[in-house]
Amino acid sequence: MNEIEDSRRNWMSVLAQAPAEELVELAEPFLAGAGFTTVRAPQIGLAQVRARMGGTGSRFNLGDVTITRCVVQSAAGHYGHAYIRGRNKPHALRAAQLDALLQEKALRGGIEQQVVAPLRRMQEQKQRQRADETAATRVNFFTLVRGED
Amino acid sequence: MYVAVKGGEKAISQAHKLLAKRRRGDTGLAELSVAQIREQLPLAVDRVMTEGSIHDPELAALAIKQAAGDLVEAIFLLRAYRTTLSRFYVSEAIDTGGMRVERRISATFKDLPGGQVLGSTFDYTHRLLDFRLLAEGDAETSSPTARDSEPEPEPEEEAGPMGRVLQMLEREGLLVPEQDDDQLPADITEVARSYPCDRSARLQSLVRGDEGFLLALAYSTQRGYGRNHPFAGEIRVGEVSLTLIPEELGFPVEIGTLQVTECEMINGFTRLPDGEVKFTRGYGLAFGQSERKSMAMALVDRALQADDYDEERSSPAQQEEFVLSHCDNVEASGFVSHLKLPHYVDFQSELELLRRLQSETDVAQPVEEQA
Structure with missing residues (x-):
């Protein structure tokens, strides 16, 4: 996998998992002046979720999850894709637009720094908080000898 | 009709x-x-x-x-x-081993790699009504912190990766292994089940199955109707990554996380066709924090493996067709509820028939009837 694809996977994932409100707000300065052609307007559908028997064995279908997908093309000709969990069309549209702009070398640094990085930090902080809450419930049981032998 | x-x-x-x-x-x-x-x-x-x-x-x-x-x-x-939405993609299989764990317990080993964490649970509550919740705005909502509590003596391998309990037994050759047969799983939303069915179709049906119905069946196995000697090997709740590989991109994208609950039961050992004796297993998985459901599912999954171990199917929980065709509460309540629809004509014909039968009987035995 090449380097661009690797970092693209990374930013797509951060944008998909960001809280919609923060994403829209942070993206605004970069998207305001940019022109895009809509290739596939935000569209809500399902993705089937697969799991494995015993966690490691053969696959089975667990159920579906709602997703929203969107494709746009930037003025420079880059195609931006977005796939997000849930049903938030403005979120999917902004994420697709940012994905297109992030593929332009001149813009990447700024967007990475002012949109992607803060969103990534927010996600990491949320994960840390949940991990800390969980850690406080770590338990160490003692077994007691019961009566006779 | x-x-x-x-x-x-x-x-x-x-x-x-x-x-x-x-x-x-x-x-x-x-x-x-x-x-x-x-x-x-x-x-x-x-x-x-x-x-x-x-x-x-x-x-x-x-x-x-x-x-x-x-x-x-x-x-x-x-x-x-x-039914109003189209299905765009099929996800990569979620990896519950890589879960960001919010709760993880085992009833089979006291000390395990990664330790036991209780997370948020009703376990160990006294089931007394909490009247503080009745008085508005008085609920405890602060985060638990390690500082709040007496520090638990640190388990030796604390904070290590949470290895799967059942895999440890698999490695020692004590448990029937789960092997990926790399087959495309059945999809009961596309093709109706036919019996006997594949375990992938069974598990998909059980996930959608009514919690109350599966709980009762699971309980019946514990009471002796298809006993399978279960131990809760591991129960874990937490977030797993959801990854798609959209065709138009050709590379995987993690698009979010899902909270799931997983239950792995270790069940009674049996002699396998190759002569080895090993523990057997049942699997339960559900969206969100659904512990009772995933435990019940794991018990019923094991009961439905009766044929694999040459067990006689003598109890309801072991009858695949019975369990799977009655566990869906949408189908079940639909058919029960249809009794509310007008059956006027149907009932009239039954009424006619009964009246005729009664009048024929009246003619045949007039004296006794009146006595």
Whole structure:
């Protein structure tokens, strides 16, 4: 996998998992002046979720999850894709637009720094908080000898 | 057989209006928002998502509100909505081993790599009504912190990766291994089940199955109807990554996380065809925090493996067709509820028949009948 694809996977994932409100707000300065052609307007559908028997064995279908997908093309000709969990069309549209702009070398640094990085930090902080809450419930049981032998 | 009827439009629309009014309750009280249901009744939301077969907390909360708290009705609403959406993608199999664990317990080993964490649980509560919740605005909502509590003596391998309990037994050759046969799993939403069916179809059916029905069947196995000697090897709750590989991109993208509950049961050992003796296993998995459901599912999954171990199918929980064709509460409540539809003609013919039979009997035995 090449380097661009690797970092693209990374930013797509951060944008998909960001809280919609923060994403829209942070993206605004970069998207305001940019022109895009809509290739596939935000569209809500399902993705089937697969799991494995015993966690490691053969696959089975667990159920579906709602997703929203969107494709746009930037003025420079880059195609931006977005796939997000849930049903938030403005979120999917902004994420697709940012994905297109992030593929332009001149813009990447700024967007990475002012949109992607803060969103990534927010996600990491949320994960840390949940991990800390969980850690406080770590338990160490003692077994007691019961009566006779 | 029921028949079509006409009319009643006015009464029906008035009945629906009344439903909306009753659902709203006392208008002197603030209306419950969908976001409140999502945030404050998360376990109801989790059940509706699991059995409704769509992971979407907001939609599940909406369904619960619309159904006035009738969860089976809410599940029906979600299933109906599901049919209006197209399926764009199939995810990569979720990796529960890589879960960001929020709860993880084992009833088979006291000390395990990664330790045991209780997370949020009803276990160890005294099941006494908490009247502080009745007095508004007095609920405990601060985060637990390690500093709050007496530090638990650190388990030796604390904070290591949480290896799977059952894999440790697999490695020692003590447990029937799970092997990936790399087959495309059955999809009961596309192709109706036929019996006997594949384990992938069974598990998919059980995930959607009614929690109460599966719980009762699981309980029946413990009471001796298809006993399978279970131990809760490991129960874990937490977030797993959801990854798609969209064709148009050709590379995987992690698009979010899902909270799931997984239960792995270790069941009674048996002699396998190759002569080895090993523990057997059952698997349960559900959206959200659905512990009772995933435990019941794991017990029933094991009961349904009877043929694999040459066990006699003598009890209800072991009867594949019986369990799978009756576990879906949307199908079940649909067929039971259809009894409310007009059966006037059908019933008239039965009534006629009974009257005729009775009058024939009257003619045959007039004296005795009157005595």
